[in-house]
Every structure is written in C-alpha cells, then in structure tokens.
Amino acid sequence: MLKQPFLRQPVVRTVAAISLGAIAGALGRYYFGLAMNHLLGIDVPYSTLVINVTGCLAMGFLATLSLGQVISLHPDIRLLLLTGFLGSYTTFSGYELDSAHLLQQDRLQADLFYWAGSVMLGFMSLQFGIAFAEWLLGKLDPSRETPHNRDRSN
DSSP states (O other), rough: OOOOOGSHHHHHHHHHHHHHHHHHHHOOOOHHEEEHHHOOSSSSSSSHHHHHHHHHHHHHHHHHHHHSSSSOOOHHHHHIIIIIIIHOOOOOHHHHHHHHHHHHHHHHHHHHHHHHHHHHHHHHHHOOOOOOOHHHHHHTTSSSSSHHHHHHHH
C-alpha cells in the first residue's frame, strides 16, 4: 500500500490552509491598522472599527456564497479564507457569523445569550485580566505605581 505524500494528507492541508490564512490575516490587520491610524489619528480606535466591519462584510459575503454553493470553493480554500484569514483579521467576524447561524436556526434566546454574553463576559474578563496583572505587578514590585496601588496612597 502506497503511503500518501505528506502535503496531500488532509490534516496537513487543513493545518497549512488555516495557518497561512492566519498569517496573512494578522499581517493585514496590523498593517491596515497602522495605515488607518496614520491617516485618521489614534484618538479613537477607528482602525479596529473598520477592520471589524470589513471583516464581517467579507465573512458574510464569502460564507453565504461558498456555503450556499453559489460559488465553488475547495474546502482548503474556504478554511484559508474564512477560518484562517478572516478569523485572524478579525475574530469579530467569526463571532457575528456564529450569531447569524443561531438566528437562522430560530434560536433567538441562545443567540441573545451568545451575543450579549460574549460582549459582557469578554469585557469583564478583560477588566479582570488588567486588574490581576496590576495587582501581580504591585506584589512583585511594591514601588511600581499601578492604578491598584496608586488609589490606596491617596
């Protein structure tokens, strides 16, 4: 029995497609963000807003056309574009696609929980991570000023 060449093995192709797409998406996000911040200034995170909106537009467009079989995309190309590139360019597009799938399945309650829960729990987790890091930095170096120990000195 002949062994399948390494690069033709499905698991290798899947990993390669997602990885290559993710590299391109991350670099695209980074450089597009730099360009947007340079053009518009950085007072408001416009680049993140534009990246999230364009990523959601592309995700909706490509997912609808490819999963609805309007256009024929090889499964590896779909993984490269949707999971790899757009998933790395903006995770928000994946979040919105998951939310749309719940709505399409008439699972409104699950969708509302997923939609609101992702935003609220994500924000609360971010705040907890910031507070924990500041607390830890204050414990490791008590002379270091953090918002956590700065408030106590007043």
